[in-house]
Amino acid sequence: MFIEKFGGEDRSSPITWEDFGAAYTSLCAWIAEQDALSTEMIGSAANYKSYDELEQAKKKHVRNIGGPKDVLVAPLTAVQEIGWNAGEFIEKRTVHGKKSCAETIYASELVKSGVFY
Numbered sequence: 186m187f188i189e190k191f192g193g194e195d196r197s198s199p200i201t202w203e204d205f206g207a208a209y210t211s212l213c214a215w216i217a218e219q220d221a222l223s224t225e226m227i228g229s230a231a232n233y234k235s236y237d238e239l240e241q242a243k244k245k246h247v248r249n250i251g252g253p254k255d256v257l258v259a260p261l262t263a264v265q266e267i268g269w270n271a272g273e274f275i276e277k278r279t280v281h282g283k284k285s286c287a288e289t290i291y292a293s294e295l296v297k298s299g300v301f302y
Contacts (some may be wrong), residue, residue, distance in 0.1 A: 232256070 190208035232249050233239040241247075249256075252264065260269045286291070295301075 190212065232244065233245045253260075254269065
């Protein structure tokens with residue numbers, strides 16, 4: 186990108202300091218703009234506005250208010266994509282009561298009647 190600002194690889198004249206400074210300034214502005222766009226799309230994961238707030242929270246063992254799904258719109262890494270919406274796809278299993286075999290039923294009835302074997 187930096188070379189494209191100066192006319193590509195085939196430029197034969199030397200680059201002046203003013204051209205270099207202008208290209209650097211425009212690239213910094215472009216990078217800041219792209220960073221702002223990506224932050225808008227995903228959301229900001231910053232939980233603290235200063236280092237002092239972070240240190241105070243660490244000393245008092247204060248947890249963040251929400252998890253990543255509450256703060257961000259989309260996952261930040263490929264690994265987070267796997268479980269990001271996992272709760273929506275998990276089917277709930279039906280729970281059935283426990284059945285006892287005949288021997289267990291007989292033993293529990295003996296214990297209820299006062300016979301301890």
